[in-house]
Amino acid sequence: MSTVNEAPPAAEKAEVKIVKDATCTFCGCVCDDMELTVVGDHITKAKNSCVLGKAWFLNHHTEDRPDAMIEGQPATYEQAIERAADILCNATYPLTYGLSDTTCEAQRVAVAITDWIGGCLDTTTSVCHGPSGMAFQAVGEVTCTLGEVKNRADFLIFWGGNPAESHPRHFTKYSLMPKGQFVPNGRKDRTAVLIDVRKTKSAKAADIFLQLKPRSDFELCWAMRALAKGVEVDTSIEEKTGISLETLTDLVDRMKKAKFGVILFGMGLTMTRGKHLNSEAVLALARDLNKYTRWAAKPMRGHGNVTGADNVVTWSTGYPFGVNLGRGYPRFNPGEFTSSDLLARKEADAALIIASDPMSNFSQPARDHLASIKSVVLDPKLSETAKVATVAFTTATYGINTPGTVYRMDDVPIPLRPAFESPYRSDFEILKAIEKRIREKQREKNG
Ligand code: SF4
The missing domain is CATH 3.40.228.10 (Dimethylsulfoxide Reductase, domain 2)
Structure with missing residues (x-):
């Protein structure tokens, strides 16, 4: 028998909702028949998911971090956008990398940013397929x-x-x-x-x-x-x-x-x-x-939206990864324009890393160089790459918090049905704001 002083668990007070036909973005199967039970900002059941999908949904929790950090110190969103645009505008050989764990909408803006700043565009495809x-x-x-x-x-x-x-x-x-x-x-x-x-x-x-x-x-x-x-x-x-x-x-x-x-x-x-x-x-x-x-x-593709990254980069530039836009037109040359090689040769002088953690899986020379240059990192988690970033944005998790489009491993686009809102902005919103500020700075510079 419970005592009169016993408070009901927080979960009992929170609103319970069911999200039908949600999409799991954990692997390239992108199963779109999930039935999620959502209590507040927790997913308590993920019907139809496999063991990996269950872990993806049920272990998700919103991190308690600042919206952004600049050189390890909490910063406002506006300050971080300004600093990120500065870094990318002033770089001689900027690199954009990652993209396989975000929406196609965000990938598309990342391609545009790389084009505006004349950088190298690469995705995690360069280290898998x-x-x-x-x-x-x-x-x-x-x-x-x-x-x-x-x-x-x-x-x-x-x-x-x-x-x-x-x-x-x-x-x-x-x-x-x-x-x-x-x-x-x-x-x-x-x-x-x-x-x-x-x-x-x-x-x-x-x-x-x-x-x-x-x-x-x-x-x-x-x-x-x-x-x-x-x-x-x-x-x-x-x-x-x-x-x-x-x-x-x-x-x-x-x-x-x-x-x-x-x-x-x-x-x-x-x-x-x-x-x-x-x-x-x-x-x-x-x-x-x-x-x-x-x-x-x-x-057989691994990451949730790595196929989307291939599609977006290909429909934008003609090539799937390892693309250089420095001359104003795309050049494809794996080995020369792929991130791990480019970093190991100490060529890039700034990096924009989206939803990826190269500090955990690149070669030591590539990691050493990435840690030594200015970088802008977008990630829901405080990854090893976010820890060494000059500007680190905390982001909402695609599929769980944000809508958008992902591609299944067979190149079929699938819509996302998010479970609950995040206090953080999506990759798409942050990248759009960075792109806008870069364009303003470029216009100011060119008169
Ligand atoms: S982890 Fe892969 S196979 Fe399992 S539910 Fe998610 S998308 Fe489907």
Whole structure:
């Protein structure tokens, strides 16, 4: 029995609301069928989410930080906008980086700012599926949506990825399990193959698991291309890849007999020896197979809106990442204009970092240089990068606090339905204010 002095928990007093069809932005699946129970400024239930999505929603809390910090000291929003515009206007070689965990609307303003200041524009794609971005430029892409995969695909190859752990709802919602228009029996109508260097949790879900030797993806893919074209393959491929020629020949025969096949490839393929040449080989294999039947190839994208970053940067500049706008027109050169390389060579003299934490994952020389130059950082959390920033803005979290658009890994745009408002401004609002101030300063300077 409760005593008369016992106050009801704060949560009981707060208003409870249900947000239907909310979107999870934790991974590239961007599942848009969440049902969130929101109590005040806490999400207490996230129906339909996977274990990663639950952690994303239920562990979210609004940080108690100033709107902005300048050189580690609390500052007003207006002071921070002024200082950020000063830094970016006065830089000789500014860099814009991040963008995969924010809305397309904010990404678009970041591109405009970089254009106005003649800087380098790069996204986290340069450290994940950058090789695929290069391969698309060289080979093109035979593509399809996850809706087509669900309704049509009877043959799936997962190559160099572990969706069971990295994209937990991919199998159940989009690819392996769901019943579709031309695969009415779902899983029973599909053949699933996993190609990887180790037996991950995803192997259990596959009909065929091919464990290839590390760093032999390129050779394996080219052998499959040859077999698809009826070219004889030397038995030395067995020693090279660890997979028998008989198994490979059987696999390619089955692929040619499929009605609709899809290769879904991960960073296990793109970040091993061969890199963009591996992605090119897989894209070319899918293209070759279209002589016999319908095949597509799609990268499995990680961050929530990294696909949006690729789309926005590509539709604005013609290239997906690693773009230099210093000469007034876009130049694409990964290695030269990608952030980690550019910072490690000590070329950038200022940085605008949006929703990303390069101080946690770049090489030591790149981190040392980033910490030594002036930087403007937008992040909901006090990340390692925000800690060394000259100007650090505390931002609202996209999807949970702010509306906007994100792209699913199959290049389909999805709207966000936020759960509750944040006391902080969105990336879009902050970037718009910085852009406005930069334009005013440039006009003052040029008369
Ligand atoms: S699969 Fe990805 S997008 Fe879908 S609920 Fe899980 S973490 Fe969120």
